[in-house]
Every structure is written in C-alpha cells, then in structure tokens.
Amino acid sequence: MSGRSTNHATFVIERTYDAAPARVWRAWADPAEKLRWFGPQGPAKAEHELEFRVGGLERMTVQTPNGARYTFAARYQDIVEGERFIHTYEMHLDDARISVSVATVELEATAGGGTKLTMTEQGVFLDDLDTPAAREHGTGELLDTLAAHLQDAGDRG
C-alpha cells in the first residue's frame, strides 16, 4: 500500500440480455433505473447523481458497513443514442485515487430480439491499492488480457 506505481490494462466483458437495445439503454441512461442495478445491493449506503448527456457527470459514493468509502466519478464523453456511449471515470477509496479509466459500452441487437452488450475498459491502476480478495482470481484473465494487449501493441508496431 505504500509506493507509487502505475499498471495499465484493458479488458472486455460481453453479455447478452433478453431485452431490446432500447430497454437496455434506458437502464443506463435513467438515473433511477441505473441506481437499481449499479448501486450497492447490500447494507452499504449510496449517494448517486447521473446526468446522462455528453459532458454530463455521474457520481456515486458508497459507504460500506466497515467504514470504507468508495467513490465512482464519471464524465460522459460520447453518446450515440441507443448504440454506444463512452465515459471516463475515476475511482477513489476514501481519499486515495485508485484508478482512472475509459469505459466504452456498445449495444447491438441480436437476431432473437435481445441485446449484446460489449464493455471495454482501458485503465490505469494506481499505487498498488489492490485487495487480497481480488488476488484470488486466477492469472488466466491477466494472461488473456496481456496477450490481447501484446497483440495490439504488435499490430500497432
């Protein structure tokens, strides 16, 4: 938890929902709806504001029962209604900035009337503020991500 460091990473998550893209879009764009699934589900308390427009800000502060305070602070950089949006966001743990990221969310209608959601996050993680719980995750994902990163670097080079 002491030294200064930066770690860069990119990851991609895909999900397919049994709901039309317009419906999925609203769950991200409407503040009340977003809080329902994006906010804490347990006993933690959250404050949430969302202004879903280009240049608009989102802020969610979560106070956990054990006294930690997490803050998600985002700015919406690009919005193509119903299709994609890009937001930059930073995460704080108490007063320490943990990470700064660019996250792209893309929606695509599937043949069955559902929605394929693709989220791509590119971020820099700061100062080794990671958690022991997170380390229980295997190295497989890391290696996949690294492989993709290296592939990208190779393609660019």
Add this chain to the structure above:
Amino acid sequence: MVERLTRGPASVSELARPLAMSMPAVVQHLHVLEHSGLVRSEKVGRVRTCTVQPAALRAAEGWIAERRTAWEESLDRLGEYLAEHPDEPPKRSKQ
C-alpha cells in the same frame, strides 16, 4: 511469455523458441512487458535473461481482476433487473 516466466527466469531465445513469432516481435513484446514493470531483463555477456516481477504481476492481476469482477457483477445484476422489469414503460415526452 509471462506464463513461461512465472516458471522461472529465461533467456530471450528460450522465450522465443515455443512462439510462432519473429525475434524482433519477441523483443518488441518484451519491451512492452518491461515498460509495464511486469518483466525485468538483465544482459550478462551475450545472453539477456528475463525474470517476472511478482509484485507487479500481483498488482496488475489484482486491479484487472477486481475491476473486471465488479463490472461482471454489475452487468449480471443489470440482466436480473431487466428480467424483473421487462415492461418498464419508456420515458416519452408528453404528446
């Protein structure tokens, strides 16, 4: 490459051998890894030996895994929410 290095230090040619990559491509990838702090290399005589930096590996792994897991959980909750509220009326301006 990193997977090989987690089993112990290796020379650049040892790293390149099992990979279907040209030597310049291998060297370029090593540069990326060194720049990210995941790998350190040292040249002794004509042989450059690479070692993985466990602290950096853990930190990178921790950050990716933690953030990825958090988003996966959120996106799964979104799926549950959509399943429970399929017919939430769209917000339309009054006409």
